[in-house]
Amino acid sequence: MTKTKIVGGSFVIEDVGADAIVTPEDFTAEQRMIQDTTRDYVATEVIPHDEELEKQDYALTVKLMRKAGEVGLLSADIPELYGGLGLDKVSSTIISETLSPASSFALSIGAHVGIGTLPIVFFGTPEQKQKYLPDLATGEKIAAYCLTEPASGSDALGAKTTAKLSEDGQHYILNGSKIYITNAGFADIFIVYAKVDGKDFTAFIVERDMEGFAVGPEEKKMGIKGSSTRPLYFEDVKVPVDHVLGEIGRGHLIAFNILNIGRFKLAAGCLGAQKEAIALSSQYANERKQFGRAISSFPLVAGKLADMNIQTYVSESMVYRTSGLIDERLKDVNDQDADSGTQAAKAIAEYALECSINKVFVTEALDFVADEGVQIHGGYGYVQEYKIERIYRDSRINRIFEGTNEINRLLIPGTLLKRAMKGELPLIAKVQELQGELISLMPGQTFEGTLEQEAHLVAAAKKVFLTVGGLAVQKYGTSLEKEQEVLSYLADLMIQIYAIESTLLRTRKRIGKVGEEKAKAAIQMTEVFIHEAFAKIEHIAKETAAAMESGDTLRTHLSILKKLVRRTPINAVGLKREIAARVIQAEGYII
Template sequence: MSQAASGAIRGGSFVLEGVGALDSSRIVTPEDFTEEQRMIAQMTEDFVAKEIAPHDEEIEKLDYELTVRKLRVAGELGLLGADVPEEYGGLGLDKVSSTLINERLAKTSSFALSVGAHVGIGTLPIVYFGTPEQKRKYLPDLASGRRLAAYCLTEPSSGSDAQGAKTTAALSDDGAYYVLNGSKQFITNAGFADVFIVYAKVDGEKFSTFIVERGMSGVSVGPEEKKMGIKGSSTCPLILEDVKVPAENLLWEVGRGHLIAFNILNIGRFKLAAGTLGACKMTIAISAKYANERQQFGRPISSFPLIGKKLADMNVRTYALESMVYRTAGLFDEGLAQLGADGADSGQTAAKAIAEYQIECSINKVFGSEALDFVADEGVQIHGGYGYIQEYAVERIYRDSRINRIFEGTNEINRLLIPGTLVKRGLKGELPLLQQAMALQAELMEPIPSRSFEGTLEQEAHLLTMARRIFLMVGAQAVQRYQTRLEQEQELLAQLADMIIAIYAMESALLRTRKRIDRSGEEKAGLAIAMTTVFVHEQFARIEGAAKEALAALAEGDVLRTQLSILKKLARMAPVNLTALKRRIAAEVVSGERYSV
């Protein structure tokens, strides 16, 4: 049974329901953190300050021994066992708490990647899909850091096409072990990992997953890759030559490897977004401090409006990202709440629960990685020539950020997955997507009355509703024209994906701010109101642009003119003074020298 059947919010439903249909009390926001969660965040910050920051340069030079030693310290503190059940030596924390850890670790750059690969894609396959025996054997050591993990999916000839892997696994005649042969590429933590989650095809066709130990005969690791960024993390090829893996080290079942891979990647995408959030906040703080200290023309550059605009834009995108990340963490907590640690069907149950929010995971990954690229780029620009010098932290942030658009499925692949998954859910009847699209077609032929808005964020809520209608209108036209061939129209799918991403981001920011207004009043929520107003208006303009481009590819002549006329009515909005709002936001960032909410 799907987790959503028990009353949880359905994955992808945000494109259908009006803002008023989702009670803001149902979403998790940073303002909802419990005292225990704040203590976990503080403990992580203390660990970073005491254990990692003093050794930053050494770690960046790829000191295996130091990295492993610090990973074990993190394990002793419980930072590696947040997602591991207590009965297997972990803390069994909720996803909001583990997300706070991921976000706070982002300040450690390459070390954060080493942690992330271990606790996420390296350990979670066993947490969610392992047998009780596998969990007892591996999880206590992985949670404590006594053993470290790596995830081995990518191959020299298969990246995004994971099922095109050539690594093979053959069961021995006596059924005691599988013989693995092949190689994996770009494996994070490979230089020092003890446990490898390896994907291989049984009998050359059944995509399956195995727990491989470093000490097994035939396992070897190639040389370190020389990378553009994240230089302090280990990235090596893994080579498997007639490796005899005990049959009990098969993870879940033969032929189920694709379900493990895709669902663990969903979690990985979400965790990546949490990391980009932490990096965005760090970059804002670094840039605001530098802007206050750097004098030009007799005054700090932070006093110049164009520098302030950059800081405001950085802060606004980070506010939206933060709203999305913790909203999604709350969805996972709700969806995974029914899972037990064991049980014959625990893997299948976990797969369904994780898959429920695969659209949201891809959205977080794409938005977060691109938000960080934007923030890092603006951070370098604020630093001017100094931003290009390695002595300044923003230079490394800029280099390190680039990999995030490639990790965990490229952003191009994720853009194809977002609308593709949504359409499949509609066709299966899991979401009333087609029904709402059909109902909208008739409604769009009626006149759309002009409206005036007086209440706080009233127009922004209306724009969100119109954004959904624009998406449904364009999406319906796309499905009607291409039907099963839609997956071949990648440019069109990417435009639909951008609309979906913007809708989720807009709604997340809007719901969070409404919740803040309900809790503390408009005056105290003033900065959040300003950021939400800016974000919604700018995103709505992007949605309109994407819709125009998509409609022009779908129709021509009178049909196109009619559709563009309808779009113009749906996109009608009263402009607001974004310049004034951004100056207010910039003033808060400059005075606080940090990400401001």
């Protein structure tokens, strides 16, 4: 029996069962072995050289990347046909997460295996794949992705770098510059975007030794200091015509599809950093004594550890749910087809919206976790001797990388609406159906079973989104894209819905496997998070309605929302004390 594929964005209007999602509890023996291999590599090969790597010893960086290639950490996403392992996306996500304690070095690997290599995996010709991918799989060659320019960041299609076909038709002549290019100091292969004849946005494979190509000095950054970030300059660089990646004028398809997976992989890396911050902070809280006792025994410190753990549990639930969705869609891709890479990119693009949601939620969750980690460390958290200081500095770039969180917030509802307009999602029909339901009186409900009220709140949150989203579409129509504040509110509603549903489904699945007693911590975290998130959902919905209406019309909409947001508060303080006790005892992340 064929498993029904879940449509991207459908989570706001449809429900799925717990068995439909992938969770860390589902990891296979092989996936756990990959996790152990990655963890051992970081502990034995990278951490002993942490200080040198942070001081930009790039010869060492390249050497260690090649060692990573030897154990298969660079080839997870490269097909076996071209020297890779061709692993599923859950496995490659595990690698991205587990590399995180390697700090800046993990970023060097992430840029290489993700946005640096995947353009060739997905869009390269068979000849290009055969030429480059085997060396990229081993680390013999290192890749970089070159999109941003001095005058075009979020507006990627506003690039000024140009490409002109030579008179003999053998080369494209590139002129222009790029900035903030990760791995630029030591990369061999560069995926460069330029406009052919100043208009057709196109991707090219540029090699480091091409005449006229130059790399500028290192940027002096706030964080991720051990990674290389430099500008690039192109002065009449002759790029052979067979180095065009994809089609002339279709570079935007490559750029945006690659950013989808880049956003998702970034979220996986941030998840790993959250777990490390919890371990560092809980260990420090147990060691640090004030007023004659460990500071972990003080409720306000313990509460921080509980909140950090809850945010991480939610992040983990979202990340692996999304990786499972992508894997399920990729099962339709035939690796033997000539256009298998394009098929794979299209499969991942199905969940572009979810990739953006992961990127926004998890990067902001890491900022929260890192900040609380510094606070627990007190003054020691502000000095470089303690790694939490570096995690705090390094975390800040993630909200800018791979499209700023603001850009992603515009993309989330924008993508949903485009799909609805194309008939891919019955969004408008669901809005109309709900409007009929809301006219009738909604009786109060009582909840007795485990997570029953939380399941009701997830369903109610979807109705809240449809209510205010329907109002926005009705009021603004096609001009909604100009109302950035409203779009941002709608994005935040969608982000919270995906987060609470992912958490609920994971915990229900866990209960089914191990029973309620062994799933107690997961149940408690789910209860706390869903209630706190629902309070945010209520606030956002009211703010959205107030941004669009006023007077009696606003009061009418608020009265409708009031029906949907009824809930019985829980004792979050008591639950967090129990969660914190487990984190303090484990001195690390717990589920």
